[in-house]
Amino acid sequence: MRNTMWQIRIHGRGGQGVVTAAELLAMAAFMDGKYAQAFPSFGSERMGAPVVAFCRVAEGAIRTRETVTRPDVVIIQDPTLLHQVDLFGGLAPLGFVLINSTQTLDALHIEEFLSTLPLGHVCAFSATDLGLKYLKRPIANGPLLGAFAAITGLIRLASVESAIQQKFPGAVGEANRAAAREAFDVVTTSITEQRGIVHHAHAD
Template identity: 40%
Template sequence: MIKIRWHGRGGQGVVTASRLVAEAALREGKNAQAFPAFGAERKGAPIKAFTKISDKPILSRSQIYDPDIVIVLDPTLLKVENISEGLKKDGVIIVNIDKNPEQLKSELKVNNKVGTLNATKIAIETLGVAITNTPLLGALAKTTGILGLDTIIDVTKERFRKDLAEKNINALKRAYEEVKVS
């Protein structure tokens, strides 16, 4: 089973991203779950979402404490949450941050595979708003290869109305090309 833990803030599309990945996994013939973890938080409050992907039925309904992949939509969370907590030794971290992966590895004191990209810049330039979820989907496809970019594009087309889908697909593709991995 592949377990993904998403870190973001309310309003950034964390829950939507988690669901899009699960939908893409289902389309590729896998089993998947996606669910958020938050209380009565408001826009801007830290939240988490979880995605599980497996070739076998997924029986566990618990949060993810030992992720294979951690994705951070808001770099300010690096200062307030231990995003690498429980991450497997061969796990992957993908962060929306304007730093190279080696620098971030050093700061986080990890030896994991790390992908970085300025998803905020991509989102503003392609979507007109700083909602970074779809750029990070492109980074996930490139960094991990767990899902095909075309499948993620297909579910994005269906999730958003035509004009917004086109902008999100452009953000996905740009992030896929711009993510730096080490």
């Protein structure tokens, strides 16, 4: 279906934890025994400015250092970036898109960018709401990573949880993990419905 290296691009705004998301993703992949590389877009952006972070996951050592211009997965932390930043530039024809939004895909008016993507490769859900539910703060990272595990099958939910717990020990980590778990379930259900088939990729 694709080459062995996965390239992920995460878009958000300064302060939303874009870099942390990439880091957690890499850490989860590492825990799965994969090779991973995560790096920010190296900006001097302040709170609220559009920021980007990158992650690569592969079965072998990753040598390249170029920025991700042809992503296999695009994660959008902040829906206000839609139609402002070239979010889908270079997206692989069979790629994945994950959007943190309270709106449905139809309401986001982005079908022109996503028409080639297979069923179940695009997912919009309110990660922020899940963050509020479990953390009492609008933190979308945990849910987005849970959802990432669900739609891509690249990393295990258990590894996402371990990565979160390692980065945020204690109660914050626990709440984040719970949010990630729920997102995983919600998204799994959603894409199962989309595809009309049963999804078996993550039996943990």
